[in-house]
Amino acid sequence: QVQLVESGGGLVTAGGALRVSCVCSGGRIFSSYIMGWSRQAPGKEREFVGAVSWSGVSPNYADSVKGRFTISRDNAKKMVYLQMNSLKPEDTAVYYCGATSSKDSAYSVRSFDFWGQGTQVIVSS
Numbered sequence: 001q002v003q004l005v006e007s008g009g010g011l012v013t014a015g016g017a018l019r020v021s022c023v024c025s026g027g028r029i030f031s032s033y034i035m036g037w038s039r040q041a042p043g044k045e046r047e048f049v050g051a052v053s054w055s056g057v058s059p060n061y062a063d064s065v066k067g068r069f070t071i072s073r074d075n076a077k078k079m080v081y082l083q084m085n086s087l088k089p090e091d092t093a094v095y096y097c098g099a100t101s102s103k104d105s106a107y108s109v110r111s112f113d114f115w116g117q118g119t120q121v122i123v124s125s
Helices: none
Strands: 004-009 010-013 018-026 032-040 047-052 069-074 079-084 093-100 119-124
Touching: 004 093, 018 032, 018 093, 018 119, 032 069, 032 079, 047 069, 047 093, 069 119
Parallel strands: 010 119
Antiparallel strands: 004 018, 018 079, 032 047, 032 093, 069 079, 093 119
16 A cells, blocks of 8 residues: 655745655555646635656646646655646646556656655745
């Protein structure tokens, strides 16, 4: 069973930057998983943010974050990161780290088999 633990959330002012991290344990070899992020704002459905393949090359992103957010991974440390720049109040949400062993690319929340407990990000205006 895969365990995912997020960290690094917090309060930031609009226009600022924040990096959230996720450490993976258990399961298969880390590099066999596609890793990704989703978020859920109060009163809204969970939203796909982006995903990265085992190589870390060419992550894919939701249109709402493209050009502002960057996903990266360190397979040796079993870590995945979400660097968030030019933050907006509408980015306020709980951010979740996800993993899937599927060989297909991940483009939605349903693509993932495992999720962490989430970390809160609040962007003040």
